[in-house]
Amino acid sequence: FFPHLLPRSLMATKQFLEEINKWTSQHGVSPLSWDVAVKFLMARKFDVLRAIELFHSYRETRLREGIVKLQPHEEPLRSELLSGKFTVLGVRDPSGASIALYTAKLHHPSKTGNHVVLQALFYLLDRAVESFETQRNGLVFIYDMAGSNYTNFELDLSKKILNLLKGAFPARLKKVLIVGAPVWFRVPYNLLSLLLKEKLRERVQMVKMSDLRQHLPRDCLPEHLGGCLSLDVHSWNLQLLSEQNGRVDPVDELVGIPLENTSIHVPGPEAMGLAELMAHLNRAQRSGIYLEYEELRREQPPGTFTCALAVHNQERNRYGDVLCLDQTRVRLKRSDYINASFMDGYKQKNAYIGTQGPLEKTYGDFWRMVWEQSVLVIVMTTRTDEGGRRKCGQYWPKEEGGQEVYGHIAVVNHRVDKQAHYNQTTLELHNTETFEQRQVTHFQFLSWPDYGVPSSALSLIDFLGAVKHQQQWAVQAFGSQWRGHPLGPPMVVHCSAGIGRTGTFCALDICLSQLQDVGTLNVCQTVRRMRAQRAFSIQTPEQYYFCHTAILEHAQRRGLLSTNQ
Incomplete structure (x- = not known):
């Protein structure tokens, strides 16, 4: 329960839960918790209808991409999480937003399918937005293309990442900074920008490495991006995995797949004698x-x-x-x-x-x-x-x-x-x-x-x-x-x-x-x-x-x- 929510927000949360849990009961899915409901409402400024739309968009995206029952300790997801490709930095920007980093040069499409990459992204972003502060202050996403070449790039994957961020993830997206983009990226970028709604297009920017500090202070950036953060992605993600051990992923409820420790076949309210x-x-x-x-x-x-x-x-x-x-x-x-x-x-x-x-x-x-x-x-x-x-x-x-x-x-x-x-x-x-x-x-x-x-x-x-x-x-x-x-x-x-x-x-x-x-x-x-x-x-x-x-x-x-x- 969030005692710091305003009365209007409390009412919106109750209304959202009432509507969503009609759906969950019809589909034999565990009812949504208050905490998860607040996450979706925060992402849409407590607009109930937009939050319901986001909930279903999130569910459908996870189902469409097969991102259900994430098993972070099993291969190939474990190796992907420990690859350093994705991480959430241990600092926040001056407004309190979390900072997520994707390092494009570490992606090799011939070795890793989009499915696993998206699983890792969902897993790390889900963990990031468990924090009430991140729900309230939002998320900055850095798409680091420095040092990458064409063999590291996959247009379909980039489309899916931006589509996810633009309307299928319960987080307030502050901005997407595409850093150090090579010359050959301009054509794919023009294609990608056409996909984006005008409001989000303004938040997606290509930024030169030298100009990045105009967007984020040095103490919010890793050393290889001109900042002063010493980045040890492997250790950070390994710690994340150890914290996950034995923990049930609450969002598995949302995609209609039963939790590991309960059976879906139990007496329900519509049972008959x-x-x-x-x-x-x-x-x-x-x-x-x-x-x-x-x-x-x-x-x-x-x-x-x-x-x-x-x-x-x-x-x-x-x-x-x-x-x-x-x-x-x-x-x-x-x-x-x-x-x-x-x-x-x-x-x-x-x-x-x-x-x-x-x-x-x-x-x-x-x-x-x-x-x-x-x-x-x-x-x-x-x-x-x-x-x-x-x-x-x-x-x-x-x-x-x-x-x-x-x-x-x-x-x-x-x-x-x-x-x-x-x-x-x-x-x-x-x-x-x-x-x-x-x-x-x-x-x-x-x-x-x-x-x-x-x-x-x-x-x-x-x-x-x-x-x-x-x-x-x-x-x-x-x-x-x-x-x-x-x-x-x-x-x-x-x-x-x-x-x-x-x-x-x-x-x-x-x-x-x-x-x-x-x-x-x-x-x-x-x-x-x-x-x-x-x-x-x-x-x-x-x-x-x-x-x-x-x-x-x-x-x-x-x-x-x-x-x-």
């Missing part, structure tokens, strides 16, 4: 539930697909239009990309990995992911072939006693137990690099047509129960080797594309877990949140409707809801 769910279904009928699904389907995924769309990764996607979001994708330790997404469960971070049916060329990647993520249970909700079409590769040895090697993981089939609607296979994995071994249970549900729904909802719910029982048993057997969430490592769930049957299975598990825990659920909210992690989860209105009816069938069988209710 069973009687309410039945009344909703009776009132809406199938057509109304289908319309509800269509509204969900029209919502754009809150993130980017840059990695999945990269030319060298496209052949690893089973379907060209089913991609995984950059923000939630599973990263392999070597080749990095696999079409798989982390998905939260009920009160559990990363309860599932939703993925496509493996292709022959990705078998090795699939088993490496299973090993790296300590997976104990794999759930397959498709047959390998359906309707004369290949839906999934035979990525495990099918017969008892069979064994195959996929990359550096050898897989042995120990036992197959055949049930009415599914097969349960016990597999033993051998890591040929570390000589470790683990047991994994593979479940294959056989009574679920592609794009359709199971003929019996209860058979799927029984299958789900068997899967959860096995996961629980396997976690206990894993013992002290597992130190994560008590419910264990993620379960891999896949069908063919990894969104339709996969999404339906996970939605049912989340809703039934909440029902068992607190007696309420919300299918719509669950699916919306799930689609924010595995884009396009639940592929058809029929699958969405099935989630509702399956829950009610389960409740009736358990005596939780009488048939005449």
Whole structure:
């Protein structure tokens, strides 16, 4: 709380929070804090409408550029932060503004992509504007081109930096000083200046090194720019990283990505009891539930697909239009990309990995992911072939006693137990690099047509129960080797594309877990949140409707809801 805010500013902050938190509650995002709200309002002189516009511009910029869940201690962001390319000086100008410095000669476009550069810029500027003094007095940005040549310059990156500063960052920008610009920069500068609004154009100036002290006193400038500051960027940024250790980035809330230490699937204000769910279904009928699904389907995924769309990764996607979001994708330790997404469960971070049916060329990647993520249970909700079409590769040895090697993981089939609607296979994995071994249970549900729904909802719910029982048993057997969430490592769930049957299975598990825990659920909210992690989860209105009816069938069988209710 800021006691030094004027009454008008306090009222503006309350109004801003009221409007923004309507949006956050609709999108399943943590409500905005007072401190973060003040930051946006300060940047727009407590004009509520302009601050709301800035908030959404900031969010959309971060999503568009894939700048979410910044991990400053992980590569390549750590190296970029320690490169000295960006820093915030430890002094302020005479008006109290913070001074940020970008050193162009340290940028090598052939080695570092724009994405990482922008991540570093966001991270450092976010840290700078946490200070109330910086929020109040603003920011001076020095674009230091001294000693740089054309190979250090990238027009697209410069455009993005200026666009960010001109209207997508919560800071009062006092001025941008482009220092020591080479002769060849004049043409790109003329292009860049055309992008700027007139008001900001006045604040962006090209300045000779010798004239810089007319804008900032010597004690505000580093030695290489004619000042008297001894600059040790590496040490300053290293200290910043050590302060960050264990700290949650508050702005991750703004981009609609859940914080690390909380699950997004928790009971919300719109949760329904069973009687309410039945009344909703009776009132809406199938057509109304289908319309509800269509509204969900029209919502754009809150993130980017840059990695999945990269030319060298496209052949690893089973379907060209089913991609995984950059923000939630599973990263392999070597080749990095696999079409798989982390998905939260009920009160559990990363309860599932939703993925496509493996292709022959990705078998090795699939088993490496299973090993790296300590997976104990794999759930397959498709047959390998359906309707004369290949839906999934035979990525495990099918017969008892069979064994195959996929990359550096050898897989042995120990036992197959055949049930009415599914097969349960016990597999033993051998890591040929570390000589470790683990047991994994593979479940294959056989009574679920592609794009359709199971003929019996209860058979799927029984299958789900068997899967959860096995996961629980396997976690206990894993013992002290597992130190994560008590419910264990993620379960891999896949069908063919990894969104339709996969999404339906996970939605049912989340809703039934909440029902068992607190007696309420919300299918719509669950699916919306799930689609924010595995884009396009639940592929058809029929699958969405099935989630509702399956829950009610389960409740009736358990005596939780009488048939005449």
